[in-house]
Amino acid sequence: MARITFIQNDGTERVVEAEPGMTVMEAAVKNNIPGIAAECGGACACATCHVYVEDAWREATGSPEQMEEDMLDFAFDVRPASRLSCQIKVTEALDGLVVRIPEKQF
Amino acid sequence: MSETVIKTDAVIVGAGPVGLFAVFELGLVDIKAHVVDILDRPGGQCAELYPEKPIYDIPGLTVVTGQELTDRLMDQIKPFGAEFHFNQRVESLERLDGGFRLTTDDGTALECKLVVIAAGGGSFTPKRPPLPGIEQYEGTSVFYSVRKMEHFKDRDVLIVGGGDSALDWTLNLAPVAKSLTLLHRRGEFRAAPASVQKMFDLVEKGDISFKLGQVTELHGEGEKLRSVTVKGADGATFEQPAEVMLPFFGLTMKLGPVADWGINLHENLIPVDTAKFETSEQGIFAIGDINTYPGKLKLILSGFHEAALMAQQAHKYVYPDKKLIFQYTTSSTSLQKKLGVK
Numbered sequence: 001m002a003r004i005t006f007i008q009n010d011g012t013e014r015v016v017e018a019e020p021g022m023t024v025m026e027a028a029v030k031n032n033i034p035g036i037a038a039e040c041g042g043a044c045a046c047a048t049c050h051v052y053v054e055d056a057w058r059e060a061t062g063s064p065e066q067m068e069e070d071m072l073d074f075a076f077d078v079r080p081a082s083r084l085s086c087q088i089k090v091t092e093a094l095d096g097l098v099v100r101i102p103e104k105q106f
Numbered sequence: 107m108s109e110t111v112i113k114t115d116a117v118i119v120g121a122g123p124v125g126l127f128a129v130f131e132l133g134l135v136d137i138k139a140h141v142v143d144i145l146d147r148p149g150g151q152c153a154e155l156y157p158e159k160p161i162y163d164i165p166g167l168t169v170v171t172g173q174e175l176t177d178r179l180m181d182q183i184k185p186f187g188a189e190f191h192f193n194q195r196v197e198s199l200e201r202l203d204g205g206f207r208l209t210t211d212d213g214t215a216l217e218c219k220l221v222v223i224a225a226g227g228g229s230f231t232p233k234r235p236p237l238p239g240i241e242q243y244e245g246t247s248v249f250y251s252v253r254k255m256e257h258f259k260d261r262d263v264l265i266v267g268g269g270d271s272a273l274d275w276t277l278n279l280a281p282v283a284k285s286l287t288l289l290h291r292r293g294e295f296r297a298a299p300a301s302v303q304k305m306f307d308l309v310e311k312g313d314i315s316f317k318l319g320q321v322t323e324l325h326g327e328g329e330k331l332r333s334v335t336v337k338g339a340d341g342a343t344f345e346q347p348a349e350v351m352l353p354f355f356g357l358t359m360k361l362g363p364v365a366d367w368g369i370n371l372h373e374n375l376i377p378v379d380t381a382k383f384e385t386s387e388q389g390i391f392a393i394g395d396i397n398t399y400p401g402k403l404k405l406i407l408s409g410f411h412e413a414a415l416m417a418q419q420a421h422k423y424v425y426p427d428k429k430l431i432f433q434y435t436t437s438s439t440s441l442q443k444k445l446g447v448k
Contacts, residue, residue: 046358047355076235
């Protein structure tokens with residue numbers, strides 16, 4: 001189990017438990033976290049599951065691959081910490097992960 | 107606006123895989139269909155979101171891409187001669203005596219005996235950047251597609267994005283606009299390399315500018331845009347003059363006008379019964395991702411099943427006096443004639 005904290009733009013926080021193997025997007029959707037639309041269902045094809053990974057966790061979550069970087073072009077207010085949460089696989093090593101949800105996903 | 111009214115048996119709203127297979131199932135029971143879709147080609151999400159991505163759960167096909175599945179379905183339904191109305195969205199549905207009249211956003215009117223809503227996740231619409239006040243400029247200074255080149259003639263044009271739409275329109279509008287700037291968040295592009303090269307050639311000749319950054323604010327009066335604030339790659343902001351802005355951030359799915367057709371909805375989905383896949387309204391069916399029922403799975407294969415059962419009920423609306431005899435394509439000469447193989 002890995003505990004993931006989602007912080008909304010207004011500062012509200014929710015902590016959810018995620019099974020290793022699922023994606024951060026799936027953990028959000030399963031727990032009805034607002035602001036993660038995930039229109040394409042996790043195919044890295046829509047950029048509506050955009051999150052900002054907290055600095056302390058950026059190394060552990062790695063950097064986007066080419067496909068994800070391309071898809072981030074369709075996200076709004078992209079920053080160095082931007083990731084598509086459908087492309088972050090949950091592992092035990094990510095227990096405690098903190099991600100922020102952008103103000104809008106479009 | 108076209109004045110003529112098209113008359114047909116069925117109108118299918120949505121040309122995704124399930125809408126396409128509905129043409130097949132309706133065709134087998136002698137129901138002619140017209141298909142309307144907002145995109146410029148068939149395939150729906152398969153064509154727009156995953157043309158190159160693999161699908162592994164289509165029965166009988168170990169692996170198939172979204173585009174290949176679309177191509178195969180188009181081939182499979184060819185014998186039934188469905189007519190397609192692309193780049194159109196059905197705006198309104200009126201009830202007529204014994205049928206319906208649908209009107210699309212370009213004024214095409216279709217009269218039919220039954221309607222099949224196979225609209226998936228909704229109609230694809232361009233993403234609107236969540237910039238405060240953007241609505242006031244839409245249609246006059248902010249456009250999400252190019253319908254008339256003259257909107258851009260002799261104006262300071264800003265194009266935002268790095269995909270094919272952004273690059274293609276940069277190249278096409280460069281000779282028309284007074285000035286043209288392409289703004290993109292990074293130096294790499296997902297657009298075709300040849301277009302990117304042509305764009306850089308124009309930059310080198312001094313015809314257009316290319317800048318790195320993201321728009322954060324819009325400035326103007328009334329519906330006239332004057333400039334935008336851009337956060338550059340280095341984090342510093344600058345002011346970019348722009349009379350017209352074209353943001354290209356891909357498409358998103360919205361339920362759209364279906365919500366106003368008097369059909370019961372549940373959380374933006376259409377409840378149906380699982381014997382006929384009919385909605386709360388007689389003669390209006392819903393199949394594929396847009397419907398909901400106990401145990402529903404949003405799978406293409408489930409949509410195919412739903413299309414088959416829908417067609418059995420649809421037959422009653424087109425041929426109220428004829429009894430439908432269930433037949434197999436493997437053994438029925440009459441079905442094989444319809445398929446053009448006998």
